[in-house]
Amino acid sequence: MDVPRPGSVSPMQDLLDRIQLASRREKYLFLGFRGSGKSTELYRLEAALDMNRFLVVNYSIRDDLNLSDFDFRDFFVSMALKVYDIARAEGVALNPDIEEDFQDFTRRITSITEEEVTSQSSAGLSWSQIIILKLSREAKTRECLRKELDQKISDLIQRLNWLIVDIEDKSGKKLVIIVDDLDKLARGQQSEDFFYKNYQLLIEPSCFVVYTFPIPLAFHPQYENVRHAFDGDVILLQMPVKRRNGEPHEEGRGFYRDVVSRRIDLDLLEDGVLDLAVNSTGKLSELVEVMKEASLNTYRKGQERISKEDVASALDKLRMTFDRTLTQAHKRKLLEINLCKEAREEGPDSVLTRELLFSLTAVEYEDDEGRWCEIDPMLLPLVEKWSSSL
């Protein structure tokens, strides 16, 4: 059901080639707007990697960690537990000293007793799953772990690397860790802290790692410093529905139409409905949202086919919401982006652009003519209104 992305080299292919050809364990940043299809691309990457050569640990931090109370120490513990788990899943018998040491260390930093583990293992959870569960649910466990690891994070990284070396040696495969949803960190400050204060730790694991990276952070002045610590930053941009000069982008529109046509029976749509939805959104997540809302409108009215009015009503609702929540300063910045097709912060203290990119009210695009920024196509009808009122 995958829709191939038009363009010379897809980000997935780019990552695949890099990993297959790399002579050492590289670390990559994978950038993309929320809802641009990063997870799908990462699943495609996992599927494309040769199973005889690579062992893939692909996981989402949303599954295991508490995103509203996220910390780099929790992150590395969960990574180590995921790696430990893959050994079990792949039937790799770890060196007994390494395994025992890892278990002792984890128990020590989490203060989880053997009795607690035993009492919960009856639910069919493995040792590592129980630890992860407690980590995500219990503030007490997180607090204990953070205090313990405060001066000992290198202790943990070293143990993670011991596991990696042993697993790679015994399986004869290279380990590839894919960490999804890091761009979903709840607060901007949280992701800034995670990536910019700890980037030296992120390159420590001795295996391939792909980190999803929040694209708004790439507009932070510090990004240039951090980017070079990694072996590559691969960007999954939104497919545009309009060119930089405002002309229709037929390739992009075709891509979005293909995505919808694989999910919805096109006979349920009246003429022009799909084009209206595609051209007014220009983002997968928003397109899907609008189509869902429109179909709900249709259902309520007792109609059999989705009409343009249903889509327009869904679009209006979203548009009004944005109009209400955007500040005057945001609107002024959006007008500037619409005019210049560029998104730059005024200075290191300014966060306006990043906030707009994070909320997807401004989007970065790329086509054969290069990169540019534009405001969300859905907001274009508001440009005239804002221009006259600001």
Place this chain on the structure above:
Amino acid sequence: MEQFSLRDLDEVDLLLTELEISRGKGNLILCTVASPAYRDHVIEAIARRFPVRVMAVESGDALISDLRSIKPDEKAVLIWTLPETLSKDILDALNNFRELFYDNGVPSLVLMTPSALDEVIWKAPDFWRYRGGYHILNGSERGLDYQAVEALSTPLDFSYESKEELLRRIRINEYLRDKISDQRELACILGELGTVYFLLGEPLKAIEHYEQALKISREIGDRGGDGAHLGNLGNAYAGMGETRKAIEYYEQALKISREIGDRRNEGNWLGNLGLAYADLGETRKAIEYYEQALKISREIGDRRGEGNHLGNLGNAYAGMGETRKAIECAKSALKILESIESPHAEKVKRKLHEWEEASNQIQ
């Protein structure tokens, strides 16, 4: 557990047992300790088991007076700490008034450095023969904070809780050594093996591994690795009591850390040079190094280093009789060490108390 050299654990146990069975009775137990800092660890361990009174011996007359006037609690242990260099009047007092150690009805533990023991054996032979017990604690610590572990290139540090854990760490590193092809990682593994052997009280094995690690880091041009391995070689030689040789290695390591701009290790080696010169009795020179190390730890925001260097400065000033300065340093050190929950805080607190009492008595 981390405060003791592992090779001393059995000896410490033995000492505690002897004190236990001597409680409420007079006894004279002699014990050599490698350094003043290590002596503090020993005192702390004893104080956790028994009520103690620590008496610093400063002159022969004062010792005799204390021995005659002291009225210890019957469950207490008296701990007498001898200075590093024993004056003739102290040696005479020990030799001629040895029986007083038995008269007060509680065990007396006399702590001294190995070189002080040499003097006791030759110059206070009756006191030496009068002993009820004798223990040797080799130690590995040379000061308030012995930084061998921290100075490792990778990992920067590791923690351990038992000898078994260190032995397991050796097995793991030896297992991984055969699987690693990357020379830089191999050097790290050898360096860590060196440090674990050092902690296990096997400095010769430590030196062997550090030298292998240094050879590799030199071959691959890893200056950071060179510096760390040289500094650790310094630590190992210092541990063997070869302080002059240790200083040579620290100086090489210091030079490299300055060349590559590694401020943290620069501070570490300066601090360790201070400890080495303090060991040699060159306290003025030690103070110069501590002050340089302190300046760096403040510049880079290394609170732990700052607290430890201040504590060492306090020790040095106290050793020179500059109690007021020692108290100032210890107060600043204590504030920092308590704020970071350092295990050294307790030790500094006790020292501070001791110096404040001494200062009050003078006034």
